[in-house]
Structure formats: C-alpha cells, structure tokens
Amino acid sequence: METPTATTAGSVLILFGGALLVWCALELRLRHHLRRHGVPATARVVVDGDPYGELYGDPYGELDTAPLLSYCTLPTVGATGMGQAESVLSRPRGHTRLRRPAELAPGAVVQVAYDARRPSRVVLAASETRPSLPSDVFWAxxxxxxxxxxxxxxxSVLTD
Known part of the structure; x- marks a missing residue:
C-alpha cells in the first residue's frame, strides 16, 4: 500500500476505532449509572405515529426497535409551593435488538429508571431487558x- 493511502486509511481507522470505544464506554457508564442511581418509574409503551413507517407497512411504529415510552416524573415543588409532575415521552438508552420484543408492544407497562436532572434520559430496568453483554462486546x-x-x-508507514 502506498504511503499516503496507508497514512490516510490508518488515521481514519484510528479515529473511528477510538471514537467507537469512547462512545461504548460512555454509553455503558450512563446505563449503569441510571440503573443504579436513577429514579425508578413505571412507563407505558405508546404508539409512535411515524409517517415514514407507512412506506414500510408500519404506521404505528411497532417495528421500531427502540419503543417510545411515556412516564411521569416525581413531583417537584414550584415557586407557589405546589408539587408539579412532568409527563415525559422518550426512547430508552442502550441495547435494542433487531426486532422489538413482544413485551415492548404498544400498551405494555415496563419498569424504567430516569435521570432526575434530565428526565428524557431513561433506561429500561435491569429486570425488563435482556442482557446487553453480547452487543456491548461486539461494539467494543x-x-x-x-x-x-x-x-x-x-x-508500517513509520517503519518503512
């Protein structure tokens, strides 16, 4: 392989591999942190009205591997002294399989954990998801x- 081609290809692969490893580590750390320290909640899988899914025979988003979840946050006390809970629509972080499992069909109730500071960051509870180790190992x-x-x-370029 010529020197400029090898240098360019090597640089691109180093950047890609390094970025992928950093992303894997950060995602794994975030999921672990949310499962350990996140606020537990009960969420409902809701129908995702995706207009692009109609082209593929999926107008309700049932083939999307990351389901849309609806859950309420814990009430926070506002300036008036009244507690206000927020309703959140979000997709869970982490491992999603090629096809959505039957237990994540629209209307299903699942246990989740969310970040109190950023309620849209949510993961399925460990009891609700299958082990993500094979996927994590693949990406790593x-x-x-x-x-x-x-x-x-x-x-090889430097030694020549």
Missing part, C-alpha cells in the same frame, strides 16, 4: 479491531 471488539488495524497501518 469492532472499535478495538479498527484501532488495531489503524495503528498497524501507521506503524
């Missing part, structure tokens, strides 16, 4: 492989 291996190939290409 992909990032590590890209980083290793990029470093190998750069090293």
């Amino acid at each position: 291996l992909l990032g590590t492989s890209a980083l290793a190939v990029g470093l190998t290409l750069i090293a």
Whole structure:
C-alpha cells in the first residue's frame, strides 16, 4: 500500500476505532449509572405515529426497535409551593435488538429508571431487558479491531 493511502486509511481507522470505544464506554457508564442511581418509574409503551413507517407497512411504529415510552416524573415543588409532575415521552438508552420484543408492544407497562436532572434520559430496568453483554462486546471488539488495524497501518508507514 502506498504511503499516503496507508497514512490516510490508518488515521481514519484510528479515529473511528477510538471514537467507537469512547462512545461504548460512555454509553455503558450512563446505563449503569441510571440503573443504579436513577429514579425508578413505571412507563407505558405508546404508539409512535411515524409517517415514514407507512412506506414500510408500519404506521404505528411497532417495528421500531427502540419503543417510545411515556412516564411521569416525581413531583417537584414550584415557586407557589405546589408539587408539579412532568409527563415525559422518550426512547430508552442502550441495547435494542433487531426486532422489538413482544413485551415492548404498544400498551405494555415496563419498569424504567430516569435521570432526575434530565428526565428524557431513561433506561429500561435491569429486570425488563435482556442482557446487553453480547452487543456491548461486539461494539467494543469492532472499535478495538479498527484501532488495531489503524495503528498497524501507521506503524508500517513509520517503519518503512
């Protein structure tokens, strides 16, 4: 491989692999933090009226792997001294499979944990989701492989 091509390819792979590993680490940390320290709540899977889904025979968003969840936050005391709860619509963070599981069909009730400071950050409770380890390992291996190939290409350019 020519030097400019190897340098460019190596740099791109290093950037891609490094960014993917950082993203994996941050996402895993966020999910872990929310499950441990988030506010527990009960959410309902709601129908997502996606106009683009009609083209694929899915006008209600049932094929979307990340379901739209509706839940209420804990009441906060406002300036008037009255407690106000907020209703939130959000999609859960983390692992979603290729097809939506039957337990996440519209109308289903699931346990979630959300961030009290940013209620739109939500994850399914550990009891509601299947293990995400295979997916996490896949993305980490992909990032590590890209980083290793990029470093190998750069090293081959530097040693020539």
